[in-house]
Amino acid sequence: MQTATSESHIKLLDCTLRDGGYVNDWKFGHNNAISMLERLVSANIDIIEIGFLDQRRPYDIERSIMPSTDCVEKIYGNVDKRNAMIVGMIDYGTCGIENLQPCKDSYLDGIRVIFKKHIMHEAIAFCKQVKDLGYKVFTQAVSITSYSDEELLELMSLVNELEPYAVSMVDTYGLLHKGNLMHYFSLMDQHLKPEIGLGYHSHNNFQLAYANCIEVLKYKTDRTIVVDGTLYGMGKSAGNAPIELLGMHLNEEYGKEYDVNQMLEAIDGNIMKIYKETPWGYNMFFYVAASNHCHPNYVKFLMDKHTLSIKSVNEILEWIEPEKKLLYDQSHIEELYLKYQAKECDDTLDRAALKTVIAGKKVLLLGPGTTMKSHAKEIQDYYQKQQPVVIAINHLPEVCPVDYVFLSNPRRYIRLINALKSQNHHGVKVIATSNVTNAEDAFDYTVNNEKLLDKDAVVIDYSFVMLLRLLKDLEPEQVVCAGADGYATTGANYADEEMEYWFTSRKADVLNQYVRDALQQMASELDVSFLTPSYYVEKN
Structure with a gap:
């Protein structure tokens, strides 16, 4: 049995009903x-966090996010909390002090207040008001990796x-490894008053949440460790350290007596049905967000474009200004995306x-639409008669011989890559836009991506429109389109189901109208017709 930290000084805190709520919008059901x-x-959990206090959200008995402390009583008041300390959480600025009743009148024993470093002074002042109401106060330093040593010492002085009751280092984006984890932890321990507890809240972006908790528990100190x-x-982004693993470890190594079976019963009866619907972890x-030390919303924005390889995503994330890395700025990432796509x-x-x-x-x-299959004979007949x-576009169909494939995605x-090497497509030449990085040899033709972008459009890099813009400058006699179906609000949009995008049905009308407008603008310079049915021609 380990003795680095006294068993009585270790507190295990469960925050499923709060952090887990990011998965299901806190709708656990009463x-x-x-x-x-x-x-x-x-299960004898020492501290249980039962949700957020957020005045912006209406009272809903089915949700663990509540506008005031008196709502906590309405939801949980009939549960005997026995020896457990019951706490709620406030994201500073989302719940005013007027929404908190005195602790003596509340079901809550404590309140955890999370805040970013640029508002630490205001947040600590608010914590003082909360403490004056009689609550045990936990100060939660969000995104601990954004603090320099000097800034952390400034926070310790305020704390x-x-x-x-305690101050916690919050690894919001799961960036900590053992070295920097224990650097922050020991620095805080050295400069905190001994009666103040020291906590750690992990996230699992690097699969280190549980391992990091073990390192914290090994740390030699006489103060309370939470x-x-x-x-x-269950939790935000990649999830948190599983409390059932922590309970098992503390029982085996520190002589604790947590009832892990009760935790497993809760997982089986209450958690797994949520996990099956909306998995986390x-x-x-x-991983991409954590490895770039940036806010996950940046990664989501780029991946939702469905035009970028992971290599491209990483390259764009490297351009984010350091001070903006962990504070999401959509206008900034939009500028970087446009800059990347405009590779000259x-x-x-x-x-x-x-x-x-x-x-x-x-x-x-x-195009890659479903009419490539349903109207294959018409396409083949046209090819045989006209020899065009x-x-x-971004695919290699078998319906007729292909001379060129246009790659913009x-x-x-x-x-x-493999199809281009196959015997079936031997001799196909590649026309690639400059944002596409070749895997081996240079592409047959590379065209400047920026010249083909529509920077004012909903989708600035719409492949079909980009190719038409290129063809306009190449002066063909006529362009006949097949498989350029546009988008339906229901059903399949691609001949190859693996090419389907989840968002196309929701944006179908907008995308179709955009192409119609583009075709009209180019009508005087490019003769375009459609061999197969298309939403780009008329509304169906």
């Missing part, structure tokens, strides 16, 4: 929430003056070469 709280109390966890790791998305290259020679094979010719443009130059290119 019966479910009560059941979970009763199980956690029976020492406040004398809260370690956070959630049932089955370590995945590539949160001198395409004079490639354009001239393309013009020699396109000018004055009929071009059959093959065939250009496919790095993610689509990844799927096409």
Whole structure:
């Protein structure tokens, strides 16, 4: 049994009903929430956080996010909390002091206040008001990795003056490894008054939440140590340290007596049905955010474009200004995305070469829509009669021989690498936009991406419109489109279901109208017709 930290000084805190609420918008259901709280109390959890206090949200007995402390009583008041300390959380600025009743009249024993470093002074002043109401106060330093040593010492000075129950370092984006984790932890321990507890709230972006908690528990100190966890790791982003693992570890190594079976019953009866509907935990998305030390919303913004490879996403994230890394700024990431997509290259020679094979010719443009299958005979008949130059957009169909594939989407290119090497498509030449990075040899033709972008459009890099803009300058006799179906609000939009985007049905009308407008603008310079049915031609 380990003795680095006295068993009596270790406190295990469960925050499933609060941090877990990011998964389901705090809608656990009243019966479910009560059941979970009763199980956690029976499991002998020392501190249980039962949700957020947020005056912006109306009272809802089915949710663990409440506008005031008197609502806590309405939801949980019939549960015997026995020896457990019951706490709620306030994100500073979202719940005024007027919404907190005195602790003696409240079901809550304590309140945890989270805040970012730039408002530490105001937040600590608010914590003083909360403490004056009789609550045990926990100061929660959000995004601990954003603090310099000097800034952390400044916070410790404020905390020492406040004398809260505990101060916690919050690894909001799961960035900590053992070295920097223990640097922060020991620095705080050295400069805090001994009666103030020291806590750690982890996230699992690097699969280190549980391991980091073990390191914190090993740390030699006489002060109270508070370690956070959630049932089955349920929580924001990649999730938290699983409290059932922490309970098991503390029982085995520190002589604690947490009833892990009660935790497992709560997981089985209350958590797994939520997990099956909306899973959480370590995945590539949160790894990318953590490895770039940035807010996950930046990654979401870029990946939701569905035009970028992970390599491209990483390259854009590297451009984020350091002070904006952990404070999401959508206008900033939009600027960086446009900058990346506008990669310039001198395409004079490639354009001239393309013009020699396109000018004055009929071009059959093959999109990836479902009509590539349903109208295959019409496409084949047209090809046999007209012998056009065939250009496919971000895919390689089998319906007829393809002369060129137009690549503007790095993610689509990844799927096409092997196909381009196959015997079936031997001789197909690649026309790539400058934002697509070739895997091996140089592309046959590379055109400047920026010249083809529509910077004022809903989708600035719409492949079909980009290719039409390029063709306009290459002066073909006529462009005939097949498989350029546009988007339906229901059903499949692609001949290959693996190409489907989840968002197209929701944005179908906007996307279709955008292309109609683009076609109208180019009508005097480019003769475009449709061989197969398309929403780009008329509303169906």
